[in-house]
Amino acid sequence: MYAQVNTLALYGLQGVVVQVEIDLAQGLPGFEIVGLPGHSVREAKDRVRAAMRNCGLEFPQKRITANLAPAHLRKEGSGFDLGLALGILVAEEQIPPQRLNGVALVGELALDGTLRSVRGLLSLALGAREHGFYTLVAPASCAQEAALVSGLQVIGAESLRDVVLWLMGKKELPPVRPHDSAEPALPSGREDFSEIKGQPHVKRALEIAAAGNHNILLIGPPGSGKTMLAKRVPTILPPLTARESLQVTQVHSVAGLRTANGGLMQTRPFRTPHHTISSGGLIGGGTIPRPGEVSLAHGGVLFLDELPEFRKSVLEMLRQPLEDAQVTISRTQATYTFPSRFLLVAAMNPCPCGYYGSDYKTCSCTPVQIAKYQSKISGPLLDRIDLHIEVPRVTYQDIVNQTQEPSSRDIGARVLMARDVQAKRFPDRTSPYNASMSSSDTRFFCELGPDARSLLEKSFDVLGLSARAYERVLKVARTIADLAGSAAVEEAHVAEAVQYRSLDRHPTL
Ligand SMILES: Nc1ncnc2c1ncn2[C@@H]1O[C@H](COP(=O)(O)OP(=O)(O)O)[C@@H](O)[C@H]1O
Ligand SMILES: [Mg+2]
Ligand SMILES: [Zn+2]
Known part of the structure; x- marks a missing residue:
């Protein structure tokens, strides 16, 4: 007895169709999964068996072979559980195979048969549509995300039992509708440039950085406002395009950082990893690779505070994303690619004590210490930072000054104009900026x-x-x-x- 059902796997941001083939043979009862299953997939056997039994479904006392095709791709994750269970039921002729025409299924099974959410459902749904599926059956807890994909019917199910009853025509599962309320483009209470007093030349440099997509390094003593300034850079970048917005949402979904009922993400990310971060955390990694900070910052700003404190080996890893706007993580028999087009804003003190060149506190560092500190940022990284700007502390005069400071909206309008000029200059490029x-x-x-x-x-x-x-x-x-x-x-x-x-x-x- 044989059956074939369709499910999907995540490779980077890509949803790829994986066919589950089930063969039931007479002989010693057993359950084997072939087709390059990773550790997490091999564990599916126990989950599927328990889930079926606990849903009152019969688990066949036969020799079960499950093949995951295409065979050359390594399979990881727990999202195949639902497909495996349904494959067995179809092979056993409990469900007619034609019910699954044009249907793809994803979901992890809990031992009691409840469907658990999977990471990256938005990408999986895009993959399903791309491969011509009409319907995607997914865990109800994250199905909302898949519903963002138009032209695909999304069925959200609570449990394996639900799915089986629905396929047998014994239970209605209405298609999930997309949330109509997307995140507001500019959430109220957000930071604004108008809060920053004085420092006109730093604001000007940030405006140039945003306009031409130039990476920028802020150098100044503690308390000079470097963090405050960096945080406001996303507010002067143009709104995300629809395509960018989809990609940003996909990256966060794959990272498992999305809420169940969220719509498309509309604001540019601002990521600020600590200097103790590992290269995996920055670039992405893990057995089943997840996007790192450089990809979570995709479409927005990556802020590296205290740049010289980062491990040199970690900073070296920034070269690929800065050069290619994407990162590729290789694993045996699979590669994972994540987008990583971000504006790098870095900050550092001028010296270890922080006060070199400042006029209100004396620096206690030796010239050797200062040189060593500054040499920690490698030449190749420095080569990718177009702007270096000194950030002196804001003066008392500026703080008490009542004049209206330029708002993010004013600066953003100029940035947008300059970006339009560049878009016309480089009409066919994916990165139409002067910095590129x-x-x-x-x-x-x-x-x-x-x-x-x-x-x-x-x-x-x-x-x-x-x-x-x-x-x-x-x-x-x-x-x-x-x-x-x-x-x-x-x-x-x-x-x-x-x-x-x-x-x-x-x-x-
Ligand atoms: N130009 C400025 N206008 C208004 N407040 C400022 C300014 N610069 C610094 N501050 C204040 O000083 C605080 C410390 O700034 P911060 O951005 O943390 O400095 P840094 O990151 O350079 O150490 C800010 O939270 C803010 O309250
Ligand atoms: Mg700071
Ligand atoms: Zn010093």
């Missing part, structure tokens, strides 16, 4: 007139800028020109751009 320009792009799009060129030359001599600063300055100058609505990169734009290379300028600040 290649060397040949910079030659083509950042051509300088004689005045701008001679200013840049002089600045390199006077400020002692390193060669690595050259292209970065050009890209940033391009963004400054875009913010000014200027087609050409002019002298003034270059003059401002060279200011944002503090760390190149003086090796020990």
Whole structure:
């Protein structure tokens, strides 16, 4: 006796169809799963057996072979339980096979037959639709997420028993409707730039960073507002596009961070991992890989506070996501890819004690200590940070000043305009930002007139800028020109751009 039912597995953000084939043979009773099952899948045997019995369903006293196809992909997770149970019931002719035409099933079974939610249901549902399924049967506790996918009927079930009764036409399970109330785009009570007093040049640098998608490093003593400033960067980025919003929701769903009744996520993420984080936590990892902080920050801001305190080996891992906007985690017989396009905002003190160069407290560090501290951020990482900006403490005058500070809405409008210019400049790119320009792009799009060129030359001599600063300055100058609505990169734009290379300028600040 033979049956075949369809279920889905998660590979990164991708939902892939997995067919469960069941063969029932006479002989010594047993249950074997083949087709590269991981440890978590092999445990399904016990769950399926107990769940069926506890739902009053007969577990066949036969030799059961379950094959998970395609055979070349490693299978992990507990989401195949429901498919395995249904496969057995169909093979036993308790359920007619045609009832499962166009139907895919996912869900973990508790021993009493209750269906438990699975991670990444949104991605699984997208995979089901892509493969031409009409109906997805999923645990009721997370089915809402799948209902976000249009053109797919989603049936939320509480238990194996429910699913069986529904398939036998003995119980109604109405399709799950998508939540009509998506998260508001701008939740009230959210941080705003208008709360930040003074520090106009830091705000300006953050505006440039957001406009051209330039990674930025804030350098300043404790209490100078670095965290406060970084937190507000997502508020000046344009709203998520529908596509981004779906991806951000998918990543959080795969990470298991979604609530049951949530709609699409509409706000740009702000992630702030602690400096003790492991490389797995940052990049993603685990036996069944989950997205790391770089992917949870996808579409938003990754804030690395106290940058030199991060392990060097961990910071090295940032190269792939910064370069490719995605991370790939390889496991035997499977690779997992997660998107990771984020704006990096990093912060550091200028020295171990924090007060080097500050005018209100004396630094107690030796020059060697300071040099060692700053050298902890590796060259390759520094190469991917276009803007360095010193953040002095806000002055008393600025704090008591009653003038209206620019709001996130004002700054965001300028950012949006500059981004539109770039979108037109790079119409077919997935990353249409000045920060993503290649060397040949910079030659083509950042051509300088004689005045701008001679200013840049002089600045390199006077400020002692390193060669690595050259292209970065050009890209940033391009963004400054875009913010000014200027087609050409002019002298003034270059003059401002060279200011944002503090760390190149003086090796020990
Ligand atoms: N420019 C500013 N305007 C208003 N408040 C500020 C400003 N800078 C700092 N503060 C206040 O100082 C506190 C500490 O700032 P924080 O962002 O934690 O500094 P850092 O991260 O540089 O150590 C903030 O919570 C805020 O109350
Ligand atoms: Mg801080
Ligand atoms: Zn110091």
